[in-house]
Amino acid sequence: MNEPIFEALAEVASREDLERWEEAIGKSGTLVARRIWQLFFSPENRKRWTSYLVKKKGISEDQANFILDRIHYLPASKRKPFDTFWTLSSKNLVHTEFPDHQENVRRMAEGPGFELKKFEESILESPPEETLRLLYQIEDFIRAYEINPELSEILKEAGMTGDFGQKGLLPTEWPTFGPVLKTLSEFQSAYNHFQKEMVTILKKFSKMKSPKKKR
Structure with a gap:
């Protein structure tokens, strides 16, 4: 946001509030990407999916791991360099970047004080509570971040634990x-x-x- 926007919205929100919202919304896609990846490929959940495939499909554990090793999650197009650095993993993930975004990522990595080590396996990090609190006031975020009842049953069958919500989009709702x-x-x-x-x-x-x- 720039100064004219802050001035135009001064009567309804402070600069600090607007900056908080801008930062939260800027991270919304990253939080969705992290949650999806973690549901399938975090160390603990990957073991659950391996057991699920063995039980459900009647295959060996080696075959199940072979399948999971060959699934690579592709995060949506990124707009800021941090969108890439916040979703890094050495397994089951691949980034495709437009040339201009690649250049911005490179420049950030070469900037003063940048430490790539801090971003290793960053996709495993939990979302900031304050960011999630703000984003849960936006219906579209909830529909993208949570899962639907059908997926909830599948996750339970696979042994998943945790509250993933049930307000996620249904397949028929995606086109709109x-x-x-x-x-x-x-x-x-x-x-x-x-x-x-x-x-x-x-x-x-x-x-x-x-x-x-x-x-």
């Missing part, structure tokens, strides 16, 4: 979920722009290659 609509709109816009550029280039190329008509 706000962040999904926003992402699809952005992808469609980017594709349309790319298509327009390619058509323009091909038309120019076609004119250059076309033989000149004889008079």
Whole structure:
């Protein structure tokens, strides 16, 4: 946020409150990514899924581990360097970054006082309580962060413990979920722009290659 925004909202919120909200919302995607990864690949839960696959599918423990070793979680596109550094793991995770984001990550890593060691296995960290408290006032965050009743039963069957909520999105609700609509709109816009550029280039190329008509 910049100064004009702080001034425009001065009557309804203090600068400190706005900065807290901005920081919390900026971490919302990271918290969702961490929770999903932890549900499947934290050391304790991975053991539970191994046992679940052995029992449910009748395969050996080695086969179950073979399957889990080959699943790699892909966090959503990141906007800030910290989005990458907050979701690092040596197992079951891969990052794909746009070139400009890669450059920002590199610059941050080369900045003064930066210690990569602090971010090793950062995806295992628990969410800050104050951040979670703020975000739980946003319905869209709750729907993305919690699981639905159907998934809750599967997690119980796999031996999961903990309160994961039951207000998560149902499969039928994903197409109308706000962040999904926003992402699809952005992808469609980017594709349309790319298509327009390619058509323009091909038309120019076609004119250059076309033989000149004889008079």
